[in-house]
Amino acid sequence: MKRSSVIRRAVLATAAVALVATGCTAQAAGSGSGGRGSTAPATGAPVTTAPSASGGSGGSGGSGGSGGSDAKPSSPAPTSAPASAPTPAAKVLMKDGDENEQVRELQARLRQLDYFDRAPTGFYGSITGKAVAAFQKKRGLPATGSVDETTWQRLLGMSRKPTADELKPSTTNKLDTPDARCMKGRVLCISKESRTLAWMIDGRVVSSMDVRFGSENTPTREGTFAVGWKAKDWTSTIYHTPMPYAMFFSGGQAVHYSSDFAARGYNGASHGCVNVRDRAKISALFDQVKVGDKVVVHW
Numbered sequence: 001m002k003r004s005s006v007i008r009r010a011v012l013a014t015a016a017v018a019l020v021a022t023g024c025t026a027q028a029a030g031s032g033s034g035g036r037g038s039t040a041p042a043t044g045a046p047v048t049t050a051p052s053a054s055g056g057s058g059g060s061g062g063s064g065g066s067g068g069s070d071a072k073p074s075s076p077a078p079t080s081a082p083a084s085a086p087t088p089a090a091k092v093l094m095k096d097g098d099e100n101e102q103v104r105e106l107q108a109r110l111r112q113l114d115y116f117d118r119a120p121t122g123f124y125g126s127i128t129g130k131a132v133a134a135f136q137k138k139r140g141l142p143a144t145g146s147v148d149e150t151t152w153q154r155l156l157g158m159s160r161k162p163t164a165d166e167l168k169p170s171t172t173n174k175l176d177t178p179d180a181r182c183m184k185g186r187v188l189c190i191s192k193e194s195r196t197l198a199w200m201i202d203g204r205v206v207s208s209m210d211v212r213f214g215s216e217n218t219p220t221r222e223g224t225f226a227v228g229w230k231a232k233d234w235t236s237t238i239y240h241t242p243m244p245y246a247m248f249f250s251g252g253q254a255v256h257y258s259s260d261f262a263a264r265g266y267n268g269a270s271h272g273c274v275n276v277r278d279r280a281k282i283s284a285l286f287d288q289v290k291v292g293d294k295v296v297v298h299w
Contacts, residue, residue, distance in 0.1 A: 003102060005067075011184035014230060024093075029296040044115060045159065054224045058191060061276055069119045079083070081202040088146035090149065090150065091148060091149060092146045092147065092148055093147045093148060093149060094106060094124055094146065094147040094152075094193070095124060095146040095147070095150055096123075096125065096126070096128075096129050096146070097123055097124060098123075098124040099122055099123045099124065101122060101198055103120075103122050103123065103124045103128070104121070104122035104131075104167055104168075104288050105120075105126060105162055105167065106124075106128070106152075106155070107120035107121065107122075107131075108120045108162035108166045108167050109129075109155050109156070109157070109159035109162060110131045110132070110159075111160045111166070111169075111174075112160065112162070112166070113135070113155075113158060113159055113274060115131040115132075115134055115135050116128065116131045116171065117174065118174070119168075119169045119171070119172050119173075119174075120162075120167055120168070120169075129145035129146070130145065130272075132144075132145050132146065132147055132151065133145040135151070135155065136151055139154055140270075141154070157211065160183045162229065168207075170207060170208045170209065170281070171196050171208045171209055171210050172210050172225040173194050173195050173210050174194060174196075175191075175194060175196050175205070175208055175210060176193055176194040176196070176204070178198060179191070179296055179298045180223055180296070181294075181296045182198070182201065182203075182296050183200075183202075183203040184199050184202060184224065185201075185202065186200075186201050186248075186289075186290070186293045186294065186295055186297055187199075187200045187201075187217040187293070187295070188227070188247075188255060188289065188293065188294070188295045188296070189296050189298075190211060190255075190274055190296065190297045190298070191298060192213060192220070192222070192297070192298065192299050193295065193298075193299050194210060195211055195212065195213075195266075196208055196209070196210060197209050197210075197211045197255065197274065197276065199285055199288065199289070206288075207281060207284070207285060209276050209277075209278050209281045209282065209285075210253075210276070210277060210278070211267070211274050211275060211276055212258065212261045212265075212269060212270060212274075212275040212277070213228075213270060213272075213274060214253075214269060214270045214272035214273065215271075216270060218269075218270070219272065220253060220270070220272050220273070220297060221250050221253060221272070221297065222272060222297045222298060222299070223250075223296075223297060224294065224295070224296050225249040225250050225290055225294070225295040225296075225297070226249065226293065226294055226295060227247050227248070227249055227290070227291050227292060227293045227295060228248050228249060228250070228288070228291065229291060230246065230247050230286065230291060231243075231246045231247050231248075232244065232245060232286065233245075234246040234256070236252075236271075238252065238271070242284075243256040243257075243273070244256060244279075245257045245276075245279075245282045245283060245286040246286075247286065248290055249265050250295075251270070252273075253272045253273050253274070254273050254274070255273070255274040255275055255276065255282075255295075256274075256275065256276065256282070257275075257276050257279050257282045257283075258273075258275035258276065258277060260275075261275040262274070262277040262278075262279070265277070274297070
């Protein structure tokens with residue numbers, strides 16, 4: 001009696017263990033099936049849980065493993081061709097902050113193509129960077145604003161070697177096309193448009209310099225004149241201000257050196273005269289110009 005009771009209890013315990021194991025496996029595999037758990041295999045064979053493919057090297061599978069991916073087995077990585085080596089970045093030849101003679105040449109060449117509208121300085125600043133970017137964009141190059149080998153070679157091919165005067169021009173302002181009246185004889189050709197004076201002999205520019213004109217209330221007269229008289233040291237009898245190297249061409253209006261122009265630039269204006277701010281240049285010009293030489297003031 002006792003022996004059969006022991007055997008019955010052992011059989012019942014074995015069956016209970018089998019039911020619990022089957023139920024856990026079905027619950028784990030039946031995610032998303034609501035309360036309808038799946039049935040055990042028809043064969044009645046014990047079901048074993050496969051190790052999680054996302055488990056670590058320590059055998060920790062399922063949701064408890066560190067680095068798992070929601071306990072879903074990962075797909076084999078697709079075979080791909082070896083990655084090609086990255087293209088090396090283009091070497092920069094000139095960039096913002098540089099200051100040298102190559103930058104000066106760059107600016108002169110950009111000026112030839114109307115991308116740079118001032119005298120070359122040799123310093124690569126924001127204005128030069130914008131000019132380079134505009135050139136690059138126009139040519140279909142990456143508009144980086146810095147000069148690489150491709151940009152430089154393209155610019156060399158589209159421009160010519162700058163002359164000494166283009167590299168270090170005698171004026172800050174760019175000379176415009178001379179008026180037709182300036183093309184013969186000895187002429188002080190003065191442009192209000194470019195704010196420059198060009199000393200010309202038979203159509204050739206001998207020297208040039210920046211100039212400033214009268215204000216709205218005291219404008220510099222335009223037209224064709226002649227140098228009437230000269231005075232190396234002169235003081236205005238009306239305004240009592242110095243007028244060194246004065247060359248009078250229209251009443252009291254003259255070409256002369258102005259210390260105010262040298263100090264303040266275009267923030268000021270004359271009382272009608274043509275001011276020059278480079279004392280050395282106008283000193284040399286004063287020695288060359290003769291009474292009777294033509295003066296043309298034009299736009």
